[in-house]
Amino acid sequence: MKVGFFVGCNTAFNRPDLEQAVRFALPALGVELDDLEGQSCCPTWGTLPSIDLVGWCALGARNFALAEEKGLDMVTVCGSCYGSLAESKHKMLHDPELKAGVNAMLKEIGREFKGTSNIRQAVNFLYKEAGPEKIGAALRYRLDGLTVAVQPGCHSLWPSEVYVDPEEDSFHPAVLREMCAALGASAPYYSRLTDCCGMGGMRSTDMERSFKLVLTKLASIKEEIDPDLIVTGCSSCLIQLDTAQAFLQKDRLIDYEIPVLHYMQLLALCLGADPQQITGLAKTNVSRVVNRIRGDENE
Amino acid sequence: MKMSEWTPNIVVFACNWCTYQGADLAGSLRYEYPPSINIIRVPCSGAIEPEYIVSALKNGADGVLVGGCHPGDCHYKEGNHKAVRRFNLLKRVLTGMGVEAARVRLEWISGSEGRRFAEVMTEFDRAIKEIGPNPIGRDGNA
């Protein structure tokens, strides 16, 4: 099968290693990627959605139109992209007037939004289209004995009505945990699993307050699970959890560091990708976990 | 007549057990809707003869609405089933005779749907204003 890869901003510029992980893992599982040339920002919440409802939807609709023209669904590893695109599509499909307004704008650039393509969140997409079993069978390395804490990310959960893969109980998400289990890891429940990481508008507005949320979350993870690794389903959560720990350590609010990877990075690793290419930009020390997974620990 | 001076004349045939009650409820809850709405009380939407609707149109009413009980809720078991069949067949005849489909409407409004009554009437009045005055009776049609 073939899908459009919606890269987004954070992945492309902040964590291209994650982009590389996607470009490795999906084809390895038989999913062909299309680049959707000319795609843009989703646009993210703090920009057009906060200024102009129609403008927000128009930019989202342009991205959808690129996929529709090729008859493809889109896959993203970023929660914000997923949320913004899914929500704008939902709005346009439920408000004919809005859709007409958007299409009037798109007409001038020779495009049209029909609503025939979906935006899919990469982990849920793989869960549904490949399934844990097939993924488990394709692995070169397994995570047996590894304990991970999952962070699905708010944008794959709420509001559940706008998403195309809503089979999850959004208050007790299980997909990411199951997908980690498929790699051989143990991914136990912890009580602040659905809590927000504090990235996004909050981090831009007030970094200190944003870190307060990370701290509460990390404490719950450390105390209840004490994992080897945190696995996120969202690139924003990845950036927040990966970078915030150094600040918190500096302020002596924590005295530990838990490595953080996006699920697609972990998957690419298990499928045999070059660790440097797919995890090389992590700020937390992921190499120990990486070596352990690849059995390179003694090298 | 200038369009700006024109306010529609709308005749509503309301079933005593639901839409008529719904209209009462709309009033007692003070939901507003345009005063162009004129209700004729009938015991059941199944008692409405096609002639009533056409005669209202022929007399120059700009819109006619039939209000009955929701399917399954008819006070007389199945009067509204008869009403919908007649209405749909009549509508086919009327559109065949060149009457705008939007001039006649059938709505199920229960006695507890005061708000909906007001909303439907407001919307119908707006829709009628959009299509303009009823030409029947104004151009020597009959």
Place this chain on the structure above:
Amino acid sequence: MPRIGVYICHCGENIAGAVNIEAVREYAGTLPGVAVAKDYLFMCSDPGQELIRQDIKDGLVDRVVVAACTPRTHEPIFRKAVEDGGLNKYLFEMANIRDQDSWAHWNEKDGATEKAKRLIASAVAKAGLLEPLQDRFVEVTKSALVIGAGVSGMFAALDLANMGYKVHLVEKEPSVGGNMAKLDKTFPTNDCSACILTPVMVQVGTHPNIELLTYAEVASVEGSIGNFKVDVVKKQTYIDWDKCTGCGDCVNACPAKAPNEFNEGMDNRKAVYIQFPQAVPKKAVLDLDHCINCGKRSIGTQPRTHSVTGEPILAPCEKACKTGACDRSVAYDPAGERVTLQVGTIIAAAGFKAMDKAPFKEYSPQSPNVITSMQLERILSATGPTEGEFKRPSDGKKPATVAFISCVGSRDKSHHSYCSKVCCMYMLKEARLIKEKYPATNVYLFYIDVRTAGKDFEEYYNYCRDLGIKVIRGRAGAVDELAGDRLRVRAYDVDMCAPVELESDLVVLATAIEPAPGLPEMGRKLGINCGGEGFLKELHTKLYPVETSVKGIYVAGCAQGPKDIPESVSQARAASSSAAVPLTLGKVVVEPFSSAVDREKCSGCGICVPLCPYSAISREEVDGKLRARIDEALCAGCGVCAAACPSLAITLHGFTEAQIQAQINALTIGAGGGKVV
């Protein structure tokens, strides 16, 4: 030429505040046929009615139009005035210029005034064509049906039975008692529910005038006030109740288990079971869905014979039964038994259901320690799964901290937008019961608003707060599971302006009161609408709170909307009084708005025959020709036949074709429609 009197009501300010009465009265005076046009502050008052009576007596008018409120409430009052004045009471018509005019167009005074003129013109046009009609009377069957044997249904049944009327009391469960039988104590007096309810259940079970039909459901209702024909299906019990003594031996012997509905699924009952120990009637029921057919003894088969002893191989239940009530060789009809009842009036008291916790995912319903209030009632009840011991479901430990969450499913547009009315009080009651028994328990109540309107309720609230129950204003937003089967409640304390968290051993969801399953369907069988909220709709919220849109059918208890026990009982007794009136009178007036065939015009085509929902139309031969005939006693006056008659041979009295046509003309041509201005 008729002489029509038009009487315009100000309704205080209600009409006069939006409608220019003077202009309307002047206009009414110019309408064809109008002899008198008057207005008065309150037409329905005695001086107002006197205006009408006097004008009739003075010979000034012979038709009356009152322009006032809605005929749904005031038509009978004015008809009486017309009759007292000496006219046939059906020579009267109302123009609804309040509910359907002034109230709805309060901010458009000119529009409201013009509309009042049109509505009066329409009423006058119809009035000119009114004909005198005679009321009909039908004999009343002196018995009643009460549907539902909860506290409302039982009181309604007892009242009617005590007046000397035969009452059929139909209950879908095996025992009477309803939801109240599940409760531990009841506010505001904290009486033990069983102590006050069981004597009533016994009375109901033994009253000579009450025929109890438990484990039964209403299948269909036909007829009208005075003479309803009701089909009731007695569901199959697979136990011969004539022989069953309720000893419970079969229950003890049965090895098959099923979730116990009476204990809200918190423990198991047997496949053969007695609903609860105080059940009335105390009879066993076999639940075939959970029966495992021990000894291959499926229902309706002969037992195999033991190869050695030659004895028949019986199932444990029938072996245990000493009276032969449990006999699996009987070929019971799974459809049960159909009984037909003839009754004069019906009271619908079908009760409610407390919502389940499953839909509220944000509150971790998968945790056994997140329970509904109804489940807590069972835990607190001496007849419940813990025999009244306060234990949490996961491990039987006594909770040290309990959190209650209010409005779960109530005031919630995704579930029920109404307030369930009783939750605030039952939460306080449950909190109080816990606190009184175990004062060391920490009890927190998370509220949106505390609503304790009711006699002695605020005192109850104050008492609870004195006990140290903590009330947090702020609806809980999440319940997280913690290690050790504990839970974390997350809320925002509005008074502290801060998010709060509470670790708790037990979380109680005050789930909404919702219509009992199947209530809308029952409403349809009875011909009563359910309101938007799904409860049976009363005729008028204030003036006719127990009547319904179907004459002779009344409503009581939570079938009409959420209410507590005092209110349910009050309404039940009000419904029984209302339902007794036709029974006492022995005959009821049937409005003469029925359809009649003019045989001179009838062509005998028979189109009308299959259209009548009451099978009131037949054809008979008149001078060698087929002509339709309408049985007036069966006709309900819907007018379907009249509207369909190809020969216009059928007249619906009260709403004749000519009358309606006159109204149409008044509203259109009369109002300037169709003219090029």
Place this chain on the structure above:
Amino acid sequence: MSNAIAEPQVIDLSLGELDLVDEIKELGGEELLECIQCAKCAAVCPMALAGFPFFNKRVIQAILIGSRETLLDDSSIWACQSCNRCTEICPRQVRPFEIILAMRRVAVREFALPTLTTDGLKSLFDVGHAVYLKEAGKSRKKVGLPEKPPSTLAHPQALRELQAIMRKTALAELGIIPMGEAEVAGSCEV
């Protein structure tokens, strides 16, 4: 309990700008008046948990009493994470997040928006990405990717399409994006 607001200010209700309600409804917060201030949204709002003075419930109440300046003087509305948990749990289907978005739209129209937001918008217009690091080419190359992602960045015609759309939005009216030829920004991280 340290984050409870300790120093409340007296609010003169008679100074409330009541037309704010209509403005919010107009700009996408249609369900505003359904709110009964039950506080369920606040119970799980990241902003409330992180200690921001205004968050869903309080933003709505401030709008309802017409306290426009309070909201404009404070940056809280821009800290909303768009997590939409409030949308999911609101028993009144108010969609509190949409109300915050609508309030942001009000703020933007009064030019009460943070610099970072303006930068993000400019960057979105200039390169098609709200988040853009000029130095990213290097790290992309480091992990074996082309310097530019296959987006508007690598496709000038696509960028012109995007800019054509953006010129039709309120951005242009408000003068946030240049009307003439674009000047490519340096980097922007929102």
Place this chain on the structure above:
Amino acid sequence: MLKLAYLLAGGCGGCDMAVVDLSETLVDVLPQLEVVFWAPTVADVKYKDLEAMPDQSVDVGLVSGMVRLSEQEHMTRVMRQKCKVLVAYGACAALGGIPGMANLHTKEEIFQTAYFDTFSTDNPDGVTPQTKCLVDGKYELTLPEFYGRVRPLHQVVDVDYFIGGCPPHHSFVGQAIVAILEGKLPPPGSWITGGKAVCDVCSRNPGQQGGERELITSVKRTVDGAPEEGKCLLQEGYICLGAVTQGDCGALCPKVNIPCRGCGGPIPGVKDFGLRAVSAIASSLADEELVDQIPSPVKLFYRYALPASMLGKKVK
């Protein structure tokens, strides 16, 4: 001697044939009749002859056909002036008839089809009927004006009696003439008919067979197989208008498996034939979906009665 005038207005002449069909009956009544005018089919009298007669000098006037042309309107008015009793004779005069279906189109549309669009039309100069035209540059001819709509007789002049049928059944024509001769006439404005539906005389009426009518469970067209012998056509799903139509014909069509199409006109008192049919037929459908299966409802229900209907013609 009864003076009789007969005018064929906008009709096909079929009604005239029905009179002739009376055969022997006609012979019986002829000695009592003096036909003063019968244009254009039977007697050689000119319009001016009728115009010259004193007003109210003719006892009975029959007009068959509808009014579409100014000529027809003029002659109809002359008939009214000269006749004491004026009868709208046959479906066209009484209801507008088959030609009345032209009221679904404008005059312009009709001309477009008749003078331009049809396959066999050769009209290079684009000529359409004019009220005046000059022939050979010297003879001015006048033609009647073609009106915008078809009207039944009563929409032009006061009509005393109506007789339906397309054509009226001859036995019934006889009855009517006898009634006129004997002066046993109902009040003016009435139909001189039995006033009962086709079902009343139809042997297929389920009631006639000891059964009872049931709701209609399917809708069929006459090409869809043959109805069961003796069974009610409507019951079988063939949209028969017998219940709505006057049955002075004796249910001739249903007898030979043809559903009644309504030529007998509505039962007296019915304002609008088609709407009565809509109400009766729609009410009788067992299933809501069947409504949409009824083919061309306007033409089906208004085959003979469109100009006499409440709307009368297609609304612009």
